[in-house]
Amino acid sequence: MNSLPYPVARLANAVKRYGQTQALAGVDLEVHRGEVLALLGPNGAGKTTAISLLVGLQQADTGSASLFDSAPNALAARRRIGAMLQATSLPETLTVGELIDLFRNYYARPRTVADVVALAGIDDLLDCRYAKLSGGQQRRAQFALAICGRAELLFLDEPTTGLDIDARETMWSAIRQLVAEGCAVVLTTHYLEEAEALADRVVVLAQGRIVAQGTVAEIRARVASRRIRCVTTLADAAIALWPEVRSVARDGGRVEIVTDAAEMVVRQLLFEDAQLSELEVRRAGLAEAFVEITKEAA
Amino acid sequence: MNATLAASSASDPASFHAWRAYALEAKYEFLRVLRTPAFAIPSLLFPPLFYLLFGVLLNRGNSAAAHYLFATYSVFGVMAPGLFGFGVAVAIERERGWLALKRVAPMPPGAYLVAKMLMAMAFALIIYAMLATMAATLGGVRLDIAQWFALGLIATFGVLPFCALGLLVGSRANAAASPAIVNFIYLPMAFLSGLWMPLSMLPQFIRDVAVFWPPYHLAQLALAAIGREHAGGAFGHLGFLAIFTIVCFAIARRWLARTA
Known part of the structure; x- marks a missing residue:
């Protein structure tokens, strides 16, 4: 090239x-x-x-x-x-x-x-x-x-x-x-x-x-955040108080947590809720990155 | 177009290519128009119908009137493909992005306009042939071969000033308004130029401004070609039409260059 x-x-x-x-x-x-x-x-x-x-x-x-x-x-x-x-x-x-x-x-x-x-x-x-x-x-x-x-x-x-x-x-x-x-x-x-x-x-x-x-x-x-999804008995409001958590949303029976420190949040989740299931951690896609970048630019 | 042709010799494959491109462009322009009833029907049907009504049926036996009306309705007929073929079509193609796409494509320079001009000339010739057939059979028009031919030539090339005027409209007007705008130019201009009835039957102030309308000059050339009474000299009329055509094209090209 x-x-x-x-x-x-x-x-x-x-x-x-x-x-x-x-x-x-x-x-x-x-x-x-x-x-x-x-x-x-x-x-x-x-x-x-x-x-x-x-x-x-x-x-x-x-x-x-x-x-x-x-x-x-x-x-x-x-x-x-x-x-x-x-x-x-x-x-x-x-x-x-x-x-x-x-x-x-x-x-x-x-x-x-x-x-x-x-x-x-x-x-x-x-x-x-x-x-x-x-x-x-x-x-x-x-x-x-x-x-x-x-x-x-x-x-x-x-x-x-x-x-x-x-x-x-x-x-x-x-x-x-x-x-x-x-x-x-x-x-x-x-x-x-x-x-x-x-x-x-x-x-x-x-x-x-x-x-x-x-x-x-x-x-x-460029977007460090990752998404954690799981089924948990913990209250959304309680999770939202953790310092590493950027946002919490609920999608059907699942909680979706956006964080820059996924490992720490996962450890905390498993520690507080032994029944937690269907855990899933995902890196931000281009869509999330795009939203983030254009929001910064605006 | 001349520059392109001059620049490429016959042995150059590019020249063959450019010629083919012009020919195909014109062919598809003609097909496109022929399959557009909103254009093809009014421009192919209205002039013969109007001529049949006013030039033949309502004019029983008056030879001078028959010849006058044949010449002027020929002019009326060839105005339409120029005005509508450019005025309406360019407005639509500009607005819908077809013109932009063709500009990006490596179309030979000028092929877009040349194709439309050839299409308009072909339509003009067809319209003239229909009018001439009616004039010779029903209208009592008697001309010698050279006169039929001369008038056909005037009709075919006489479409060009109206192409230029149509292009001027098409390069600015929005597509929805363009048919109305073209009609608003077409019909009054035909009347004011004495195409429907001789100027001598119209009020003085209309006669005074007739020299400003291109159809007036084309009509005088048409009348001269068939040996009927006309005003002014051929060079004056040709000069007016040529200058009018060039000025309209030049302005329209500037306007078109500015629209994306």
Whole structure:
């Protein structure tokens, strides 16, 4: 990765404002060949703006964006990317097959139709007009357009929104296959399990700034807290008084305790309640880490 | 487009590729429109119907009126694919993100607009062919081959100023409002340019401002092409239409560049 002269996409101190709103307040970002980078953040954090700058739909007010070391709107750079943007609808009266035909034609060495169909999981949709597709099928058709040019870099802005679990798994495995072929992916998502499943690296944005970045494990490790779940006769209020305990909640018959010192709390629990059962200790997931990080940033 | 063509020689595979891209883009634009009844029906049906009603049925035997109305209804007919094909379609595609996706995709430069222009010209030619068939069979219009041909040429290329005007609307208007806005331009402009009845039958103040409307100039060219009474010289009309087209395109491109 380091042997390459330049990253496949880069934002350098990019600033973008819309009227009074600061969408990006100086963001530095590099995407390397073959990696999956997940951009996370609450709504309005600047994820879509970052993508808009990288694909050349918008210009940074100050700072710069580049694709393959050239301007993002250069034709040569665009030939090497594919994109699935948010809130896109394709022409309703064309069929999926016609749309793929149109987009394949933009590239010098497109993927075969059979290949696109298999990857995007749209076998039975080729002859359907876009308007007749369900929301999830439309998303898959958009994915098909994004991948039909053998892109070296894919931008996927909330790709699996509206997909059912099967369709999401299909798309994840397609993304993994593309990454195995050497394609880099920039992904935004609201589903943290998606970032957890796919991403090599996570960048968390809040209010137009990067507030955390690292591997999924590194981001998770930023949050020291763990969750303890068990069935116990001890009262919640009593547990809440222990100094190491951050919070106590009850979920059905179980108590859920959040703590930074799980071992000490477990020892205390077993000491005070010999009948305690169904003990479970879990490290915080990306979801918890994310909540924590964005709360700190706010 | 010219720059792209000039830059690539015939042996260059990229030039073949670009040509194919333009052709496919135009083909799918035409298919898309043909399958959109809200566009295809009014623009393919209304001009022949209006012409049948006002130019044929209500005009029994008056040869001068028949020729005048054939020329002006041809102009009326070709305004629609330009205004609606650009005004409404661009507004919708802009709002729904299709335009953004195509900008990100490596579409050859200008292919989006060129395809729409070719589509509008094809529609204009079809509309003209329908009107010409009715004019020759029912309307009592007698022209020589060169005149039929010249008027067809004017109809086909005369759609371009309306493409530009439509693009201007489409690059700003929201999708829901765009059909109303286009109609609000289309119908009054047709009337004020003397397409439905000769300007000489309209009040003086309407005649005074007619030179400001593009359909007026196209109608004068159409009347000249079939050897009927017209005002002004061909170069003046062509000049007005060319400048109008370029200015509208230039403004619209600036506006479009600013929308994401």
